[in-house]
Amino acid sequence: MPRIFTGIARSYDRVGAVFSFGQDPRWRHALVDAVGAEADDVVLDVATGTGLVAVELARRYGCRVVGLDRSADMLTEASRRNGLISGLVNARAERLPFADGSFDHVTFTYLLRYVDDPAATLEELARVVRPGGTVAMVEFGLPRGVWRPPWDVWIGVGLPLAGRLVSPGWHEVGRFLGPSIREFYGRLPERELLGLWPRAGIGDVAGRRLSFGAGLVVWGRRT
Numbered sequence: 001m002p003r004i005f006t007g008i009a010r011s012y013d014r015v016g017a018v019f020s021f022g023q024d025p026r027w028r029h030a031l032v033d034a035v036g037a038e039a040d041d042v043v044l045d046v047a048t049g050t051g052l053v054a055v056e057l058a059r060r061y062g063c064r065v066v067g068l069d070r071s072a073d074m075l076t077e078a079s080r081r082n083g084l085i086s087g088l089v090n091a092r093a094e095r096l097p098f099a100d101g102s103f104d105h106v107t108f109t110y111l112l113r114y115v116d117d118p119a120a121t122l123e124e125l126a127r128v129v130r131p132g133g134t135v136a137m138v139e140f141g142l143p144r145g146v147w148r149p150p151w152d153v154w155i156g157v158g159l160p161l162a163g164r165l166v167s168p169g170w171h172e173v174g175r176f177l178g179p180s181i182r183e184f185y186g187r188l189p190e191r192e193l194l195g196l197w198p199r200a201g202i203g204d205v206a207g208r209r210l211s212f213g214a215g216l217v218v219w220g221r222r223t
Helices: 009-019 025-036 052-061 072-076 118-127 145-166 168-187 191-200
Strands: 042-046 064-071 089-090 103-109 129-140 201-212 215-222
Touching: 009 025, 009 042, 009 072, 009 145, 009 168, 025 052, 025 103, 025 129, 025 201, 025 215, 042 052, 052 064, 052 103, 072 089, 103 118, 118 129, 118 191, 145 168, 191 201, 191 215
Parallel strands: 042 064, 042 103, 064 089, 103 129
Antiparallel strands: 129 215, 201 215
16 A cells, blocks of 8 residues: 555544445445355455454354554554454565465455556466365446536546545645546556456456446456
């Protein structure tokens, strides 16, 4: 996660939900729905942030969850989650410190926009999943049709202004997100993004566009 997110961990959950009009929690729920874990499974949640997805996985399925993130601030906040997360690891998604097939499933949230090589990172994520396990992600999407203009106004004007009302850190995040999302899909359109999954060894790939396309959940099975 970029350094721009440093210092906002304590308010991340609350402000993220408000600024997304309640849609960020909905997208994370859909991600957890896609995993279908069993109680004796072990799940790796990459880019875990404050542990929102990790905690929901543990509560929903009763499984063990290891959270991984490169932000020490976010991991500190995740550590407050009442022991629901089995372990927390400070590491990069591009170089996971785990052996092949170490986990039954892997989830990741808002990750591929922040890595230099999304294809290689997806391969690395798939590497640590046992055959038949689920790999699933949630990412911002680009709305289409009549929903694109209001999205452009919110992401380009509304979000930076709203962030300024909260804190300087959130103002910077608000300014950063719109260009980050547009740039990502400019170099990796959604169809090409989905095409990376089979090449990474992930089959049965499916996806859901949520909130008129503002959110994207994708999942598949490790082959």
